Amino acid sequence: MSYKCSICSKCPSAGKSVSHSHKASNRRFMPNLGRHKIILDGKVKRAYVCSSCLKSGRVVKAV
Numbered sequence: 001m002s003y004k005c006s007i008c009s010k011c012p013s014a015g016k017s018v019s020h021s022h023k024a025s026n027r028r029f030m031p032n033l034g035r036h037k038i039i040l041d042g043k044v045k046r047a048y049v050c051s052s053c054l055k056s057g058r059v060v061k062a063v
Contacts, residue, residue, distance in 0.1 A: 005031060006038075006047035007058050037062040 004011045010031045016024040032051040036059070037044055044062040053059050 002048045003030065003033070004048065005033060005050040005053060007049055007053045010050050010052075 012031065013029045015027060015029055017027040018024050033048045034051065034054075035046060036049050036054070038047055038049060039045075039060045039062050040047070049059050054061070
């Protein structure tokens with residue numbers, strides 16, 4: 001599976017997960033991706049798109 005948005009190139013980032021005792025462990029922040037049919041350059045194409053691109057209107061879903 002692709003972990004990168006086709007429109008904005010959002011990809012996983014790294015950071016720390018901090019517990020109540022403040023012990024830090026490594027983790028990954030994954031983007032909220034979904035595989036959608038979108039209209040790109042006048043053609044219908046399947047691509048991985050993040051939810052923020054869908055909500056902002058950067059992408060038009062094909063019906």
